[in-house]
Structures are given as C-alpha cells and as structure tokens.
Amino acid sequence: MPNRDRIGPALAYLEDWLAFQQQNNPAMPGLSVAIAQDGDVLFERAWGSANLAAREPLTPRHLFRVASHSKTFTSAAVLHLADAGRLGLDDPVIRHLPWLAENPDSRLAGITLRQLMSHAAGVMRDGARPDFWLLERDFPDRETLIEFFRTQPLVVDPGTRMKYSNFTYGLLGLVIEAVSGLDFACYLKSKLLDPLGLAEIGPEYQEGAGRFVTGYFRPSLAWEPIAIASSSLPTNALAPATGVYASAAALCRFYDALVFGDVLLSAQARQEMLRKQWTVPLDEFERDYAHGLVLRDLGGRRIAGHSGSFPGQVSATFLDPAQRLVVSLMTNGYNVSVDLLQTGIWSILDLFEGQAAEARDAGTQDVGTQDVGPAPLAAYRGRFFTPAGAVDLVPLGEVIYVANPGKAQPFAKCGEIRRDADGTFRLAEDSGLGRHGEPVDFVFAPDGSLERASLGGFPLLREAAFRERAARVAAARTKER
Numbered sequence: 001m002p003n004r005d006r007i008g009p010a011l012a013y014l015e016d017w018l019a020f021q022q023q024n025n026p027a028m029p030g031l032s033v034a035i036a037q038d039g040d041v042l043f044e045r046a047w048g049s050a051n052l053a054a055r056e057p058l059t060p061r062h063l064f065r066v067a068s069h070s071k072t073f074t075s076a077a078v079l080h081l082a083d084a085g086r087l088g089l090d091d092p093v094i095r096h097l098p099w100l101a102e103n104p105d106s107r108l109a110g111i112t113l114r115q116l117m118s119h120a121a122g123v124m125r126d127g128a129r130p131d132f133w134l135l136e137r138d139f140p141d142r143e144t145l146i147e148f149f150r151t152q153p154l155v156v157d158p159g160t161r162m163k164y165s166n167f168t169y170g171l172l173g174l175v176i177e178a179v180s181g182l183d184f185a186c187y188l189k190s191k192l193l194d195p196l197g198l199a200e201i202g203p204e205y206q207e208g209a210g211r212f213v214t215g216y217f218r219p220s221l222a223w224e225p226i227a228i229a230s231s232s233l234p235t236n237a238l239a240p241a242t243g244v245y246a247s248a249a250a251l252c253r254f255y256d257a258l259v260f261g262d263v264l265l266s267a268q269a270r271q272e273m274l275r276k277q278w279t280v281p282l283d284e285f286e287r288d289y290a291h292g293l294v295l296r297d298l299g300g301r302r303i304a305g306h307s308g309s310f311p312g313q314v315s316a317t318f319l320d321p322a323q324r325l326v327v328s329l330m331t332n333g334y335n336v337s338v339d340l341l342q343t344g345i346w347s348i349l350d351l352f353e354g355q356a357a358e359a360r361d362a363g364t365q366d367v368g369t370q371d372v373g374p375a376p377l378a379a380y381r382g383r384f385f386t387p388a389g390a391v392d393l394v395p396l397g398e399v400i401y402v403a404n405p406g407k408a409q410p411f412a413k414c415g416e417i418r419r420d421a422d423g424t425f426r427l428a429e430d431s432g433l434g435r436h437g438e439p440v441d442f443v444f445a446p447d448g449s450l451e452r453a454s455l456g457g458f459p460l461l462r463e464a465a466f467r468e469r470a471a472r473v474a475a476a477r478t479k480e481r
Contacts, residue, residue, distance in 0.1 A: 007325075010352035011035065011043045013394060014345060016383065020390065020405040021341065022047040027218045028333040029225060030058035033345075034248035036326045039256050041249045050332065051214040052225060063200065063210045063245045064330040065231055066315045067308030070244040071169050073188055073203070075117050075292025076258055077176050079269040080191055086179050089114040089272070089291075096175045099146070105153035113175065115158050116168045117291040118277035122156035123165040135228070135311055138236065145170050145237040162278035162289055166241035173240030184240055192264060196257050200250035204243040205232050212245070213332040215312015225333075228312035242310065248328040251317045255305060255326050259319060274304055274321065285339055294318075298343060299350045307338050314338050318346075325349070340408040347409040355396040380442060382450050384460035387470075391460055393417075393453065402430075402455070415455075427455060 014035075022031040030048035034041055050058040081087050087096065090112050094100045100108050107122070115121040126132075127148055132139045140148070149171060156163050173184040180187050185203040193201055202209055212231035218224075235243040246254075257263055259270055276288045276295055288295040293304045296318070305318030305326075315330035316338035327345050329338060377395040383405065384391045392403040392410065402415035416429035417440050430436035438456030445451040453460040461469060 007035075007037060007042065007349060007352065009396075010349050013352070013392075014043070014348055015045060016392070017344070017348065017405050017410055018045065019047050020383075021344075022331075024406060025333070025336065026221050026225075027335040028331050029216050030062075030213060030333075031329065031331045032058060032060055032062065032064070032248045033327070033329045034060065034252045035328075035345075036249075036252035036256055038324050039253075039260070041252055044249050050211065051227075052216070053214075053227065058213065058332075059211075060249060061200070061210065061247060063212045063231070063247055064313050064315055064332065065205070065212075065215075065233070065242075065308075065310040066244050066246050066251065066317075066330065067242045067310040067313070068166075069246070069251065069306050069308045069315065069317060070203075070240060070242050071292040072255070072258070072306050073192060073244055073292075074169050074172050074176070074184075074240040075273060076192055076264060077184075077187055078113060078117060078172060079265055079273055079291070081176065081179055083266045083269050087113065087175070089117070093171065093175060096178050097149075097171070100149060102150045103152070107154050107158055108149070111154075111158045113172070114277070114291075116172050116175075118289055119162050119164045119168060120159055120278060121165065121168050122154035122158045122160070122163060123168045123171075124152065124155055125163075125165050125167070127167055128152070133311065135230065135233070139234065139238050140170070141236045142174075145174070162280055166238055169241035170238045173237065176240070193254075195263055196253065198250050198254060200247040201254060202245050204239045205234060205245060207232070209245065210247075213313065215310065215332050215334065217312055217334050219335060228334075230311040230313065233311070242308070248315075248317075248330055251315075251328040252326040255317055255319050255328070256324065259304075259321055260324060298346050301346065301350070303346070309334075316342050318342055320346075337408075344408045344410065347411065351401075351411050352396065355399075379444070379448065380450055380453075382462070384453060385463055385466040386458070386460060393450075393460075399428075400425075402427075 018031060018033055022028050029052055030050055032046040035043040044060045046058040046060045048058050050056045050062050082089060093111050093113060093116065094109050111121040131137060176184055176187055188203040215228040215230045216225040217228055273291050273293060275290055278289050280287045280289055285296055294306055295304050301320050303318040303320050307316035312334050313332050314334060314336055317328035319326040327342060329341055380393055380395050380400050382393055390405050392405050394401040394403050400417035401411055402417060403410040404414060415427055417425055418428040419425050425440040427435050427438050427440060435456035441454045442450060443452045
C-alpha cells in the first residue's frame with residue numbers, strides 16, 4: 001500500500017513511543033490515536049483504560065466528547081450555507097437574528113458571521129456563570145443563550161482582536177437554524193456527516209451511539225483520579241461550540257474530507273476555511289485562527305485543526321494540507337497537554353520523512369536497513385533501561401539515534417551513533433555533559449536479537465535484564481547492612 005510505505009517506519013516507532021507516553025503519565029488513563037494519509041486511515045491504536053473502576057480496556061472504537069472540535073463542524077456548516085447562497089460571511093448577524101436589536105449595546109448590530117467564526121466579536125467566553133464546566137449546573141439552554149445576547153454588552157470592541165468565545169459559536173448555531181429551518185444537530189447530521197457515512201461522529205451525546213469513555217480529573221499527581229461521568233452530558237445551546245462526540249479515526253476522515261474533495265464544500269469555501277483571520281494573542285505555541293480552525297507552524301509544516309477540552313477529556317486533530325496527512329488523538333485524562341503530544345507526533349513523522357528523503361536522494365536502501373557489519377542496521381533497534389530512565393535506539397539511514405521516549409520530542413537534541421571507517425561504532429553526537437566521541441559496543445543474543453549496548457562502557461539493558469540487575473543490587477546492599 002503506497003501510503004503506508006511512505007510513513008510506515010515512523011508508525012512503527014510511534015506505536016512504541018505513544019504507548020510509553022500513556023503508560024508513564026498517571027494523568028492519562030487512556031489514549032487513542034489515529035493517523036490518515038490521502039484519505040486512508042493507516043494507524044489506529046488505543047492504550048490504557050476507558051474506565052478504571054470497571055477495568056475496561058480502551059479501544060479505537062470508544063467515543064470521546066471532543067468539545068471545541070465542534071467549532072470546526074459549525075464553521076463548515078456556515079460555509080455550506082454560504083455555498084448554497086443562503087448567507088454571506090460578512091453578513092451582519094442581526095440580518096438573520098433580528099432580535100439582537102433588542103440589546104442596548106449598539107455594537108452588536110454590526111458584528112458579522114466572519115467575526116463570530118474567527119472569535120473577533122468581543123463576546124464573553126462562557127457568559128457570566130461558566131460553572132457548567134465544573135458540572136455544577138446544566139449547560140445553557142436556548143432561552144438562556146438568547147436572553148444573554150438580548151441583554152449583555154460586548155466586553156471588547158468587535159473586529160479589534162481575537163477573543164475566544166463558546167457563546168459566539170452558540171450564536172452561530174442559532175444562525176444555522178434560522179437560515180436552514182433545521183435544528184443544529186439535524187443540519188450537521190444530514191448535510192455534513194451522512195454524506196461521508198461517518199457513524200462514529202455525532203453533534204451531541206446520543207444514547208446507543210457506542211461505547212463512551214469515562215473522563216477523569218487529576219489536578220495533581222498526588223491525587224487519585226477523580227471519575228467524571230461527563231460523556232452523556234447534554235451541552236444544549238452550546239452544542240455548536242462543544243457538543244460533538246467522535247472516535248479518532250472518524251475525526252481523521254472528517255478533517256480530510258473537509259479540506260480535500262468537493263463532497264462537503266466548494267474549493268472556494270475550503271480555501272476560505274483555512275484563511276488566517278487572527279493571531280492568537282499571548283499564545284505559547286504562536287498559533288493563528290482561521291474559521292473554526294487553529295493554524296500552527298511546526299517543523300516547516302503549516303498544520304490546521306482544533307483541540308478540545310471537555311470535563312475529564314481532551315483531544316486534538318491537526319492536518320498537513322501539503323501532505324494530506326491527518327493526526328487525531330484523544331485521552332480521558334484532563335491534565336494532559338495534547339498540544340505537546342501533537343508536537344511529538346509531528347516531530348517523529350518529520351524525522352523519519354527527512355531520513356527517507358535523504359535515502360531516496362542518495363539512492364541508498366530503505367531507512368534503517370543498511371548492512372553495516374555484524375547485522376543489518378535495523379537489528380540495532382530497541383528500548384533499553386538505565387537507572388535514569390528508558391533509552392530508545394532507533395536506526396535511520398546511517399545513524400542510530402539515542403532517543404528519550406519520555407520526552408515530548410524524543411529525538412530533540414538526542415545522541416547519534418555512527419560507524420567509523422574501521423568498523424567502530426561511536427557516539428558521533430552527544431551532549432557536552434555526555435559521552436561524545438566515546439565507543440559504543442553491542443551484544444547480540446544467539447537468536448540474533450540485540451541483547452544490550454554500552455555507551456562509553458555505560459550499560460543499556462533490556463527491561464528483564466535491568467529488573468534482574470536492580471533486584472540483585474538491592475539484595476546485596478540489604479545484605480551488607
């Protein structure tokens with residue numbers, strides 16, 4: 001399969017790295033990841049637990065509440081109506097919702113659909129009482145949302161900066177209903193989801209849709225996980241901002257269809273959806289915002305997508321339009337940086353792709369398979385352990401990378417092992433505080449598998465051997481006392 005051949009080596013390492021990330025993060029009970037290229041889902045894996053009390057393993061078929069991913073769907077619905085000539089992005093919202101004129105703040109009369117979609121309307125983020133996010137009361141219903149927009153002033157002048165707001169997307173849902181004559185959920189399902197045959201996505205929780213995860217809070221790792229039965233929570237009038245549920249693979253398919261092909265949107269609408277509107281102020285990742293899509297520069301890529309944060313669940317889906325590559329991940333732990341996980345996945349894909357391109361340009365063999373002596377370079381792959389943590393040896397091209405699977409970017413500033421002309425393996429690159437330039441030795445078992453390695457004499461052991469040595473040392477020290 002051509003697509004799998006292009007990123008297959010990266011997927012093999014990603015599976016090990018993602019499993020390590022989940023297993024070593026107590027705030028992450030479960031993790032589900034899918035990767036698609038050219039419309040095909042090539043990678044679909046899940047680790048950990050969907051429900052800790054029930055000891056229910058997480059599977060790729062489990063459903064998550066994907067929260068602010070909903071904004072991508074809502075923006076797509078607005079653009080779908082624009083394609084049909086039913087509205088324009090620069091229409092004043094009051095044209096479609098005349099009751100907005102009742103608000104004493106005259107600025108509301110001038111806000112446009114484009115400003116709502118790009119979070120530039122100046123509306124409060126979650127209203128005056130956002131404690132529904134703490135599950136202390138229900139999400140606002142339609143009447144509550146309408147009353148808010150009839151009476152509450154804007155907090156920032158519209159069109160002056162990006163100011164994220166869930167309430168603005170609730171208002172967009174009312175626009176969609178007013179223009180189409182359908183309720184929001186019905187419009188999403190009939191116009192965007194059914195044409196793609198996506199059974200594992202829905203606009204709001206629906207009993208019988210599938211197996212939903214249990215979410216967990218763990219504000220401090222000193223705490224035990226707190227189960228939050230949030231998956232079945234109705235989001236009412238804020239469904240256009242935060243109601244959608246999905247699996248990771250289904251999100252990959254939706255985001256791919258949104259940007260490529262003409263099943264959902266015209267070429268002009270697809271281009272408009274990706275058009276930068278604002279830079280996100282004071283943002284750690286220096287992101288931009290388009291229409292229901294976050295834009296981010298990462299390792300030479302310009303990726304687009306959205307993240308979502310629901311009580312006890314977080315998720316993120318991003319695509320690279322240049323390579324038609326989509327990555328979706330979701331976890332039922334709340335105190336987890338999905339942006340860092342996305343960064344790690346894309347950094348791994350970049351490294352493997354870069355090495356594959358170098359191998360093609362040089363006319364060499366496939367990545368990680370060169371014959372370099374006692375065994376093909378691929379045989380030098382493996383996870384090893386030291387008292388300081390895990391170490392991954394990852395052969396790529398003519399290099400064996402000494403990666404740290406515990407890091408958000410395991411290959412960032414990592415060591416590199418290369419083979420000298422005389423056959424000696426050596427740390428050709430390492431930290432100035434490490435073993436740069438020192439020899440590396442490998443020991444293979446009789447079956448040909450790599451048993452251990454030593455970097456400048458410092459041993460890297462397989463898990464079983466490390467556990468045995470640690471137990472032996474501990475027993476000896478205890479006996480000495």
